[in-house]
Amino acid sequence: MKKLRRSAGHIHHDRTRSDLFESLHDDIVISVLCKLSSTASSPSDFISVFLTCKRLNKLGLHPLVLSKSGSKLLAVRAKSWCDEAHRFLKLCVNAGNSEAYYTLGMIRYYCLQNRGSGASLLAKAAIKSHAPALYSLSLIQFNGSGGLKNDKDLRAGVALCARAAFLGHVDALRELGHCFQDGYGVRKNIQEGRRLLVQANARELASVLRVFDIGAPNRMDIEFGLFSDYGFNFNLIGREMHPVNKFMVEWFGSREENPGPGLRMCSYDGCGRPETRKNEFRRCSGCGKVNYCSRGCQAHDWRMHHRVECAPMEEWMGHAIDDVEEEDDRNGDDEVMDDRPV
């Protein structure tokens, strides 16, 4: 009897709670869902909202909520890619979400090889000042991706890269610094190039120290040794891979024959970009065994792995990555792509 009474009380309590929820105005529920969609740490955080009840399912798909979805909510896994996932990203795109423009743009451009639609989505994100989209478009211009070697547009690459760098994108800062140092797509200005490289290093250091301050239990856990371009180094344990890069690494890692016969992946395992034609990426002149889509990827891979794997002679002779397609205009410069301590 006691048990029965207790369960009756429980039901009554639940009913009151559900009534309270029903009495909340849609605007309040939508504003809570907006907060959740922008801070969700994985898609499953939000899927559980959809499954809770019909009302949450409906309001969860409200354009305002979808427009706020953050990169982690949009983090589809390559092995879970399906029409449903594609449809959800499209809904977010239709709601004007620039993170969704970027994610779907990269997936369509590189994985589904739908270059036109992918590039157009990336451009839409870039117009909304989405720094990774601006940087990705700049690499497409620098590499002439999706076209022929002659389709490279260095000036457009520099312009896009400069905009991404202005918005604080560290890889874009580094790329731009090297462009100035090499006179690549812009008038050569070694001093300005060095200034930008120092700035890129300082920003990297700041981001590592920030993570370090929040999370690392012991300050000595971070290995300080070399700091990228100018003689310092430390492991970038604080660097977080963008979910779409994870997607691409997984996508191409799980399929044979991909990205296509004779086409290579960027050797930095945090990138996932494939070549869109043979010999599109530049290779390491030290060993000739690795190739990168960009300076940013070369710099990261050098610090993470490649400095201990590259040919030992390079330890003494300097280090560069060659553009195998463009011997004439890139290799002639003795400072190109030097990412070693000086």
Ligand SMILES: [Zn+2]
């Ligand atoms: Zn790369």
Ligand SMILES: [Zn+2]
């Ligand atoms: Zn090498």
